[in-house]
Amino acid sequence: MSDTPFVANRRQFLATTAAGVAVAGLPRFAIGAPKRIKVGLMLPYSGTYTLLGNNITDGFKLRLAELGEKLGGVEVEFVRVDDESSPPKAKDNAAKLIVKDKVDVLIGTVHSGVAEAMVQVAREEGTLTIVPNAGSNRITRELCAPNIFRTSFSNWQANHPCGDVVLKDGHRNVALISWNYAAGKEMLDGFKESFVAGGGKIAKEFLPDFPKDEFQAYLTEIAALKPDAVYTFFSGGGALKFIKDYAAAGLQGKIPLYGPGFLTDGVLAAAGPAAEGIKTTLHYALTLDNPVNVKFRESFQKATGREADVFAVQGYDAASLLAQGLTAVKGDIGAKKALYAAMEKAEIDSPRGKFTLSKSHNPVQDIYLRQVKDGKEVVLGVAAKALNDPATGCKA
């Protein structure tokens, strides 16, 4: 081919040139607006938190469907990873989605330990990440970053208002009990901050190891201490057992029980009358009567056959947040600065009520006071309006 390069390739040359001219004459699409984005879902699809992972996913998909299967005019392709709520596997799972699957947006996760590891990978790689549950304070404090957003809550937010609630109810001497792990301690600390600042006294703080659920010894001690009230955080199986054991030990009604909403969420049906009277604070309640929530509950029930919950709401709002951002940049997922700015300024019309995002990208939202009455979560009022997590240590 080398002795007569031009002559022998002339036909080829002409063909290529013709093709080039033809392509040059075609109408151009904007380079930065792909027709579809890849959303990586890093959630628990097995183990204790399976229901939460599924509800978050279905909440997200419900919102997507409401917006015509497009977010900001762009279609969505999902990649799923079951994080198994396992912190040791978190880095690998996040890396798989970000580096191997090259997702544009990462949505995850439920377990705070997993989320913290995931967020660290996302910060390094600069991938847009929305956390639809994990409440670890650190995520929007020390670990905050321009590309990290949260549509759920911080542990501090869910518990801080309850300190004032307990004081207002006239209780000055409170016993605390929770599991000895990061989430448990953050929950109790959030409560302690406002309670002690308002003049309350901590009678005693019990921290059994996670996930120990033999509470009899602690209940006996609480009964002997006779505090005005007990503040507690447990979730899932432990929460149900604690509520039942508390009632069986005769403490229900004698020493009022308070906690963040996670104490009662999801276990009311199984707990039955043992849960009556428990007051909790949370950024959502199923019985909120704003029109968005009413419609959301109906649609979710219809789409999945399951009752909605706070996790579904958080997934739903993650899609809303992403949609608002993408609409502002006309679907250009690559225009990061503009996208993040738009998401920061977003006002989400959520089933929980309207909320905005703080500078550290945590929701600024109302925290409701709820009480269990007749097996249902009744909203007594707003415990704290537009509560903003202090974001200590966030340098964004």
Added chain:
Amino acid sequence: MASLPPLRSGEGSGWGQYPASPGERVRMDAAYYLIQILNGVQYGFLLFLVASGLTLIFGIMGIVNLAHGAFYMVGAYLAFWLDSVTGSFTLALLIGVPVSVGLGLAIERFGFTHLYRRDHLYQVLFTFGLILVIGELRSILWGNDVYGVDVPPLLAGSIPLTETQSYPIYRLFISLACLATAAGLTGLIRYTKLGMMIRAGASNREMVQVLGLDVNRLFMVVFGIGVGLAAFAGMIAAPVNSVHPGMGDEILIISFVVVVIGGVGSIKGAFFGAMLIGLADTFGAVFLPEAAGVVVYALMALVLVWRPRGLFAGG
């Protein structure tokens, strides 16, 4: 009870649990300690019930049944399901126990039988596989939610012990059930022909076979009983526990600790081991809260130093 002196506020986040020295602790009177002993003993009873099946299988068949916790969970979920279907907890027990025993028999007949000629490791691996399979089946059949089982109305009351604390009658019932089981098991092993065959088969399998006894059928029966015991424990404890996916794993470790302390294969050992653990756990939580999680294992280490084969090894 006498009114108690006010305590100092807890110190900040994390541990802040207790006053500086034990002497400064709240002055709890005798009633308090008695109730804590009651708590420890009752927890011990429950642990015994759970561990009895494990030690039986371990001692007689030489199999480390890692799936023991999974069977416990199966019992709990069966209790939940049968109770919600029939509306009666008693009926749930009456149906559930034979079903679990049958499950054990089937697993032994179709699974273990093929592995006896192999190394013990294969049997252990098989039980590990059982954990995974049972877990998935549970997930498919009943999902991953947290369920509760109501205490049967007859036993639902509480006996007031102090002005603030009552003791649930159902927990006393559990203790009674455990005592009955302990008596039944001991009677079975010591005084029946089946018990004699079990003990013989455990000491010298080949000789028993030479003597014409069907050791394979024997082991099938033992495994069935062991699984039945685990499931029964899960069922009877279901009203005071929550029925949730992780419950099998949680109970497994403590069951092994009980068995190791008590001596492998010994029902008496399992009983005393369970009592020891129950009391240690309860009082550990009260007196050594920062080390509460370790108390049980420290106790195990101490016992093993004193009696390497457990308290009642071999009997």
